[in-house]
Amino acid sequence: MHDTADCDVAIVGGGLAGGLIALALQRAQPRIEVRLIEAGPSFGGNHRWSWFEGDLDPETAALLDMFPHKRWHGGYDVRFRGFTRHLGSDYRSLASTDFDAVLRRSLPQQAICCGQRANALDASGVTLENGTRLNAKTVIDCRDFTPSRHLRGGWQLFVGQHIHTLAPHDRSVPDIMDADIDQFGAYRFVYSLPLGPQDIFVEDTYYADQPALDRPELRRRVGAYCAKRGWEGSVESEEAGVLPVITGGDAQAHRREFSTPGVALAGARGLFVHPLTSYTLPFAAANAIAIARHAQLSGPGLARLIEDRARDHWRKTRFYRQLGKMLFSAAEPEERWRIFARFYRLPEPLIARFYAGDSLALDKLRLLTGKPPVPVLRGLSALLGKGAPLVKEDHT
Secondary structure, three states, X not given: OOOEEEEEEEEEOOOHHHHHHHHHHHHHOOOOOEXXXXXXXXXXOOOEEEEEHHHXXXXXXXXXXXXXXXXXOOOEEEEEOOEEEEEOOOEEEEEHHHHHHHHHHHOOHHXXXXXOOEEEEEOOEEEEOOOOEEEEEEEEEOOOOXXXXXXXXXXXXXXXXXXXXXXXXXXXXXXXXXOOOOOOOOEXXXXXXXXXXXXXXXXXXXXXXXXXXXXHHHHHXXXXXXXXXXXXXXXXXXXXXXXXXXXXXXXXXXXXXXOOOOOEEOOHHHOOOOOOOOOOHHHHHHHHHHHHHOOOOOHHHHHHXXXXXXXXXXXHOHHXXXXXXXXXXXXXXXXXXXXXXXXXXXXXXXXHHHHOOOOOHHHHHHHHXXXXXXXXXXXXXXXXXXXXXXXXXXXX
16 A cells, blocks of 8 residues: 655646745745655756846745845846847846755745655646655646647757856856857857856857757857856856747647646646746746635636636737747748847847736837848748747757
8 A cells, every 4th residue: 555645735846836836835825735746856956047137026026035046236248240238137047056945944844845756646636656645635737848749939958057267257247148159050149147256157058940959069169168258167067958949839739738637737838938038937936926826726726727827828928939930930040140139229128028028019019120130021931830840859
């Protein structure tokens, strides 16, 4: 006979979405018994999440303020061939090690379930890989995004390294995009965060058609970029990832494939992402607050609430999927940087609203008017086309 346990809310997946939900529930409803189930040894994995201060409202900002994170109050820079621009928005970044530490301090000991993989989920609980049955009144699925034949798009690939430099580096504010570099058959840019006088995080990022991550080659390119900038030193840590850039598809079919009746499907698997930037943090924080506010709902009731939020999110982000189509289907890979270069010449408030996923009608008009960065006929063809299936083949 297998062991059993009981709780009010079982959250499967201890990444950003699941961890924020657990913390929001603990703050708002401390009597609710939560289990945060994570297959890996720590919450958040090996990752760094960053956001602009304007991406969050006061309530979601207060939730993120519970985590120690790096803040830059001097704005940020972007670089393209022919021009550099400084923008004034404050920027923030949270390391997964700090995310894990705060969750372990803030949640009751019984809520922390690391190193425990869920084998099956249903509306009344979770069965773990070791056979333990965890009965729960509400189950929330926050596991990682799974590629789907129902979605269309491309990929964002990256390798990032935290480097301790031999001498003080020359950066005081982030470089959000340095695209004044060789493109290598994709839209490539380097992203740099000065973490301290002799510490800097450098990430080599690509908007690519295929999810083929050549980690050794990207390491080499990070090293070459750092040498060029005079940032030589030792690599303290490294992260890598392959993220979806969603340009279209059938969101309801995707959710039906990966959802379980009566189980709330949140996080990236539930398509709570910015389609073009792959950002998840603002949407994960907003969902966490909404779930904490409606914690009295039954499991199926909460599942319906999150389903409604997912439909609304998909509708609101349609414009960004259209821009993604233009990026992947209308622009030659080596020329994709021109789309972003044009974007970064636009008014700063428009840029801020774009990243927050809250563009105004006038913003959208402004983005689509003027001299197009791609041929008009190719742009129209891209908008009318379906795009490539968002599935992974056997890439390593």
